[in-house]
Amino acid sequence: MKKFLIRSLLQIIPVLFLISLIVFVLVHVTGDPVTLMLSDTATDEDRAILIKALGLDQPLYVQYFKFLGHLVQGDFGNSFRYQEPALPIVLERLPASFELAISSMVVATLIAIPLGILSATKRNSFLDVFVTGGAVLGKAMPSFWLGIMLILLFAVHWGVFPVSGQGTFAHLVLPAITLGTGVAAEMTRLIRSSMLEILQQDYIRTARSKGLLERIVIYKHAFQNSLVPVITIMALQTSHLIGGTLITETVFSWPGMGNLLIQAVNQRDMAIVQAAVFVVSILVILSNLLADLAYRVLDPRIKYN
Amino acid sequence: MKRFAMASLALMLLLGVAGCGSQQSANTPQTENSTSKSTQTDSGKKVLTIASGNDIVSFDIHNHNNTSTEAVHVNMFDYLVKKDKNQQLQPDLATSWKQLDDTTWEFKLREGVKFHNGDPFTAADVKYTLERVAKDQTLLEYGNYKQIKEVQVIDDHTVHIITDGPQPVLLNRLSRLGSGMLPSKYIQEKGFDEYLKNPVGTGPYKLKEWKRDDRLILVKNDDYFGDKPKWDEVVFRSIPEDATRVSELLTGGVDLAVNIPPTDLDRIKNNEGTAVAQGPTQRVMQLTVRMTPGTKTADPKVREAIDLAIDKQAIVDNILAGGGTVTRTRVTPGNFGADPSLYGTSLYDPEKAKQLLAEAGYANGLEITLSSPSGRYLKDKETAELIQAMLGEVGIKVNLDLQEWSKFNEQYRGKKMNELFMIAYGNSMFDASLAFDRASSAIAKGETDYNNPELDKLLEEAETNLNEQEREKQYQQAQQMVANDRPFIYLFQMGANYGYNSNRIQFEPRLDEMLPVDEITLKQ
Numbered sequence: 001m002k003k004f005l006i007r008s009l010l011q012i013i014p015v016l017f018l019i020s021l022i023v024f025v026l027v028h029v030t031g032d033p034v035t036l037m038l039s040d041t042a043t044d045e046d047r048a049i050l051i052k053a054l055g056l057d058q059p060l061y062v063q064y065f066k067f068l069g070h071l072v073q074g075d076f077g078n079s080f081r082y083q084e085p086a087l088p089i090v091l092e093r094l095p096a097s098f099e100l101a102i103s104s105m106v107v108a109t110l111i112a113i114p115l116g117i118l119s120a121t122k123r124n125s126f127l128d129v130f131v132t133g134g135a136v137l138g139k140a141m142p143s144f145w146l147g148i149m150l151i152l153l154f155a156v157h158w159g160v161f162p163v164s165g166q167g168t169f170a171h172l173v174l175p176a177i178t179l180g181t182g183v184a185a186e187m188t189r190l191i192r193s194s195m196l197e198i199l200q201q202d203y204i205r206t207a208r209s210k211g212l213l214e215r216i217v218i219y220k221h222a223f224q225n226s227l228v229p230v231i232t233i234m235a236l237q238t239s240h241l242i243g244g245t246l247i248t249e250t251v252f253s254w255p256g257m258g259n260l261l262i263q264a265v266n267q268r269d270m271a272i273v274q275a276a277v278f279v280v281s282i283l284v285i286l287s288n289l290l291a292d293l294a295y296r297v298l299d300p301r302i303k304y305n
Numbered sequence: 306m307k308r309f310a311m312a313s314l315a316l317m318l319l320l321g322v323a324g325c326g327s328q329q330s331a332n333t334p335q336t337e338n339s340t341s342k343s344t345q346t347d348s349g350k351k352v353l354t355i356a357s358g359n360d361i362v363s364f365d366i367h368n369h370n371n372t373s374t375e376a377v378h379v380n381m382f383d384y385l386v387k388k389d390k391n392q393q394l395q396p397d398l399a400t401s402w403k404q405l406d407d408t409t410w411e412f413k414l415r416e417g418v419k420f421h422n423g424d425p426f427t428a429a430d431v432k433y434t435l436e437r438v439a440k441d442q443t444l445l446e447y448g449n450y451k452q453i454k455e456v457q458v459i460d461d462h463t464v465h466i467i468t469d470g471p472q473p474v475l476l477n478r479l480s481r482l483g484s485g486m487l488p489s490k491y492i493q494e495k496g497f498d499e500y501l502k503n504p505v506g507t508g509p510y511k512l513k514e515w516k517r518d519d520r521l522i523l524v525k526n527d528d529y530f531g532d533k534p535k536w537d538e539v540v541f542r543s544i545p546e547d548a549t550r551v552s553e554l555l556t557g558g559v560d561l562a563v564n565i566p567p568t569d570l571d572r573i574k575n576n577e578g579t580a581v582a583q584g585p586t587q588r589v590m591q592l593t594v595r596m597t598p599g600t601k602t603a604d605p606k607v608r609e610a611i612d613l614a615i616d617k618q619a620i621v622d623n624i625l626a627g628g629g630t631v632t633r634t635r636v637t638p639g640n641f642g643a644d645p646s647l648y649g650t651s652l653y654d655p656e657k658a659k660q661l662l663a664e665a666g667y668a669n670g671l672e673i674t675l676s677s678p679s680g681r682y683l684k685d686k687e688t689a690e691l692i693q694a695m696l697g698e699v700g701i702k703v704n705l706d707l708q709e710w711s712k713f714n715e716q717y718r719g720k721k722m723n724e725l726f727m728i729a730y731g732n733s734m735f736d737a738s739l740a741f742d743r744a745s746s747a748i749a750k751g752e753t754d755y756n757n758p759e760l761d762k763l764l765e766e767a768e769t770n771l772n773e774q775e776r777e778k779q780y781q782q783a784q785q786m787v788a789n790d791r792p793f794i795y796l797f798q799m800g801a802n803y804g805y806n807s808n809r810i811q812f813e814p815r816l817d818e819m820l821p822v823d824e825i826t827l828k829q
Contacts, residue, residue, distance in 0.1 A: 030711070032711055032714075032715065035710075035711055035714040035715075035718070037370075037445060038370065038445060038448075042448055043448060044718070045448075046447070046448040047718070049442045049443070049447070050443065050445070053442065053443035081362055081363070082362070082363055082517075083363055083365060083368060083501075084501070089517070092517075144546075148546075148548045148549075151548070151549060151552045152552065155552055155556055156552050156555050156556055159556060162556075162558060163549060163552045163553045163556055163558050164544055164546075164549045164552075164553060164558070165519065165520070165542065165558075166519060250545055250546055251546050251548075251549055252546075252549065253518075253519070253542070253543060253544040253545060253546065253549060255516060255517065255518045255519035259518050259545070260517075260518060262545070263359070263360075263545070268711070
């Protein structure tokens, strides 16, 4: 266990190094922030002064090594836009994104578990086809479209929920459903197939032949054992959720990290982009590690090496 | 199979219901929702909520060049001289001013003015504010203030501003972005970082809370020297997604929403309780034409043909839903030196365009390239495509080169454009001089290669001419020259679209797109 953890944590270092390189290069080749910062009527002289002030006149590799040097000290540099250190700005946004991501996961779980189980136990029924069809649809619906449709229906038309922003529980409902739908679709399909596989196992037949109540067979014997792949998918969905926050937070002007990242990309605010991508990478790596640990706990047959 | 069919049917029905619901919601007047939830709170406080597409950049008034940021700042900071609704200069923190010689201006400062933290406003604050931006090259507004050489403190309420040469536009400079007065004592004692966290100005509203990318809340400053502020609280919300911003307006979540896309204008107009306000802006969309000898567009007949082939009014009507005004000059009304004869008019005569092309030796047509940014300006791609089609009608085959802004800008800065490129320029100085910044032969070299010695001489004289009437005439003459020579073919002055809660507030857009909230009034 200890060895496994240490090995996993050590593996993170080269991954982060690689990410730093990719992000740095991509951010620098996609366009120049000076153009976006100065007004259209700025002269070439104004540009040259700013380029020098920001250190962008140095060769790219020099800029990268400087960036790495600062990075190991946790310093991503100052945001061009806000003229403040980038990392605190990104971290300041994490709670809002967590709030949204966790609520979406709750929504997804509440939808996926009952539907997945029902769909598997009533295989090939009308309900099953309806649920699997709905899952395909849920997965296929782009979240920005779903978000705007939910706003039109529940906020503009019926006026039950506020349109956008953060604050009360009501503000959370529409974004959480928007973000949770895609995850729910994926989870429903997985729970269904996992349950189907387990329902055909000998021990289920044994349980049934013992005369156990169907309810007990399904929940105690089948469902609990189908959880291992579900946990995996939940962890894998973390990256999906983080990706989804980019769109969902923008549609609902939710002041989270996704919203910040989109604005930073648009403004070529390199420091913020780099810091945010780094934080996201670490979150994804940690959630994968947690998943690894979780299903080793759930299924002791899985070895650590 | 049957089950599958049934399930599909059920799903389709469900979607159908949702679809109808949303369609209905888009068209039905929202009487019960449209009453503003935001204008007045339970406690009877007068609250105004405004939605913009983006948050303010920072409270460093010298280090941004963002109109929407300044639109918020004008409520917290005061200039020495301000522009009223009609863009006329009015005293603000300076009560009077006079020019002592070509390079020295004297300003008498208002007495008894206090910053939000209680510090008195004095000449030292003027010196600190203006010299900071005039001397620190790394500040984004440096280029617009480097003409100020020094600010001399004569007494607590008198300053002399010394410029590096005659500056006819000094007052315009001092009534715009970058000129809000900063509290020098507070910044020197606590540091600029502390100021950025807790900014104070002398304006009618002071900061209560700023939650980045979410909302910025201002409350009234009871000690304001001017008329009592009209609102108890003003909330600027940042809502980047257009559809969401419009929905907030329709549901009464906000009182005023800026940057409404043309496609949503009808929805707001048809909704009971909301209305649309359209106003001009300082930005003019234009085609810049390469006149380098040897290029096809070096021939004045070809340039004229291009101008005559484009129906600018059709672009404004069909693409911008009327949100714009055709023009033949970049100096639009409200700017010093505007020539009214070139505004609100455009040339369109496709038959004559064909004839001119034939005279120029292109009876069988010609091929040119038009570069345009895509996604930089409202409907820029659509505008460029329509121009391509219109030029095609008279026999000019246009290769359309659509580029993402930063790539476009690289080519533009490198002066590597082909025959035509489309770009919009603003004019934060409200003066004709800025509209000719790319017309003089020195700057035009490599870009348009426009070279008109007569114009060069005229611009040089006008730049430093302190005789207003003469200077105005010089710029009007210069505009006529450019309109005839066509190094730039002006298309239209861009408009700004706002949506507002017409049951609650009265709102009129300003040319400078600022949002001084005391000009927005609550309906009785």
